[in-house]
Amino acid sequence: MPYRLAALLAGLSLSCLAHASATQYPLTVDNCGLPQTFTQAPQRAVTVGQAGTELLYALGLGERLAGTSLWFNNVLPEFKAQNDKVPRLADNEPSFEAVVGKRPQLVTAQFEWMIGAQGAVGTREQFQELGIPTYLLPSDCEGKDNLVGADGTRLQPFKVQSIYKSVSQLAEIFDVQERGARLNAELQGQLEQARQRLAGQDLAHTSALFWFSSADLKTDPYVAGRQGVADYMLQTLGVRNVVESSEEWPTVGWETLVKANPTWLIVARMDRRRYPADDYQKKLDFLRSDPVTRNMNAVKHGRIIVLDADAMQAGIRLFRGLDVLSSAFASGKAPQP
Template sequence: MSMTPLPFRGRRRAALGTAVAATLLLTGCGAKVEQDTAAGKATVNRCGEPVRYTLPKRTVAYEGGSADKLFALGLTKHVHGYVMPPANPPVTESPWASEYAKVKMLSDDLLNKEVVVAAKADLVVAGWNSGFSDRRGITPQILDKLGIQSFMHTESCFNYPGHPERVTPFEALYTDLERLGKIFRVESRAAEVVAGLKKRVQDVRARAPKGEPVPVFLYDSGTDQPFTAGRQVPPTDIIASAGGRNVFDGLDQRWTQVTWEAVTRSAPEVIIILDYGDQPAKKKIDFLKTSPHTRDLPAVREDNFFVLDYNEGISGPRVIDGLEKFAKYLHTLGR
């Protein structure tokens, strides 16, 4: 994921991660990558398109979500480097900080063809309309012609031209880990990681408050018009699994603009603030407390703000950390 045309693509300080995430790190780093003893090809879907992958040796990851997935699978030795735009939080604050330290930081700008070619990459992992972009001239088709393999986050395939896939955000995360496991011949490790994440989600859902779900508005950015989460991005699954309801889950979109009038009508009792880089949470909360559009909302009157870390809101293992933290927050409301 990346600094895309979406305002959402900034980042804040990454959380240190939960104890469970730390355990995942310790077990993942030591995973041994099975050697490609077969014909050297693994057929895996890239969005809805079957692609034959050779075992990558010089992978380039764009943003934390991509790198985290690879590190969680114990694939550090297969990662040449990463591209991390400046609004992203420091990798030193990641649960996988020690793994980032073992690979190269290739650029602090948007993903582009030049940096990938210069790195002699044999695989690029990124999202559609974030890292990969028609406008910026780096697409899977362009890389195919250069002999460079590509992998796209399934969650971002929702609006990928030609080969879209519609998968709920958490299922998309599991799918990515399973597909990467097949590409890198570590299917058993991928199954273990996915099972652990699913168990954590099930535990949260089992403890979710009963009764009518809490109406929740996610505020990403925007003053003239708010930018928020539609149905097809991870925060909607976070909210629902914890016992809430994204007030804009009826929008069959990913990140999108709405009107302040629509926010007012939704009367959210909780507001999630997506916290990142150049648009810190405090500034956003101050705006919501003073804006005539929002100062009388139930969530604002009760000071019910939950700050969601950027890396806990995009497709990657840390979304489950975000889920557990938000679920704990909902239980404190005593609703």
Template sequence: MKMNRLWLLLLFSAAFILSACSNEEAGTEAVKDEEKLEPIVINNEGFVIEYDAAPKRAVSLNQHVTEIMLALGLEDSMVGTAYLDNEIYEPLQEAYQKVPVLAEQYPSKEEIIAVEADFLYGGWASAFNEKSIATREELKKLGIDSYLQSSSVQVGPTLEDIYKDINNIAKIFRIEERGQSLIKQMDDDIEKIVSQLPEVTEPLDVLVFDSGETEVFTATQNFMNTLVTMAGGHNVFADVEGNWATVSKEDAVERQPDVIVVIDYGTTTAEQKIEFLKTDPALSQTPAVQNEHFVILPLSAASEGVRVAEALDILARGFYPEAFE
């Protein structure tokens, strides 16, 4: 029953966020056409961009940043979206239906030009290169501003880094109060979950399994590492520099994880990944596999977006289920 109540609480909170962001007073929070406003200057991943006015034809390029825009009530300022990892967060699905989907993955530069986009919001660095759409320099020459989610590319991001990104987007679109309301609600939801965690002297050793057959592609010092720590675990590869790393199976086995967090996205299902772990001669020797202690975490929840409380709840219940009975 506790689990059902907490999920209802999270859904209610998310619905409250969406409602609050959508119903701010138009006089102070709506994107304004006529009023002269001071330019907003944002220093973002090596680019100093001056925004003279709020974008009116934005395109989001990755799911977690799409959900940030929708949670801020910006669907009417969007002319496109792309690249889902999983289903859109349920409380945001109605708003998502209002935004055209330009591509299953990244749209082409021609598709961006065709919708007359004036702003691109990328969640990962892969959004801005010649192989996907275009570099940020090229976009600027085309008159298209851009923002790259800093918390998704920097090493060792914290919750505050996500909040900084949310605040920056709120500033760019001249809706600062919505950003502050969203952050406040996220903080409240996170605190409710953290308060239920048991006090532990020895955190569970956790391996994050993204993918891999001959080797293991794992999270090292990205936000998943932060989430694991917040949920009372210890990422066994937290000592490896960078956000992601490819490690040997032997190294993964040697670190003896108690739990394996399986990242769910793409065409290979989480269940297929778990079956691989159970049948692999090396990885099947870990305590996590032998005790079948797996936690499935959707990539869309684990990314640096608005679903931190959802991801934390999944991990906390998976690590310490007895605390949530």
């Protein structure tokens, strides 16, 4: 690690830790416009969404998890031993009864469409009626309308500060502020390292397309729109997103995408199998064999990056995703999937 980056990390850690203090209960947290009160640190939590699960693992709170759900990728290797001890309620959305049955003192949600006004699991009010606090990751509610578009529409660009906010607030709820400060310092250091890798490079004419999945390989793909998490990754690295929609993951026809002819294609790797195109190998086979897509410069020149799906979401994997992308953009070569 370069000396300047190491010094930055050390400075961030000391600065953040200097402000860490014990939580004073009862604690009320304003979460996405709905105050949540905690009389003590939760001893049992259920997570709906991989980003929240791995965030709690990174805070050293694995022993507090009574159940997890909604997984896109296998858990990060460093958390596997801990994750193996935690019941998985569902690969996708769990039932309301399954979550409540774990007697949680906190339920975290990665997406409002899981726990929200039209929640697939339930509404926040339903949990509140049972005395169960809920915590929606701010990244999915701040500057976003989740009632417009399949995955919501961004009214304002995603801000990485919303991830740091999640870390700080959850650390305060669980009374582990020093761990939260340390984790935020590490994440900020990873972000700066990705930026520094591309310092001085001219990427003004470099563009990219994120392909998340497709309901069917013959239909229009789900791609990353403007102002969302994936678009933030490109903006951070100085690369243009060829998709102009403000929906989080709109469907766009391949003819339109081929005409945009992005420099790079970034396809999601998933371990879930909700749609056929969740399998990244099927994405690659399609791109290379379809008479329309195979003519894209990114396909012809092998500029296809395979990236974990959850690295395209607002969680700790985003920073690892930035590392992968910045390395590829800097070298001009896609890593082996």
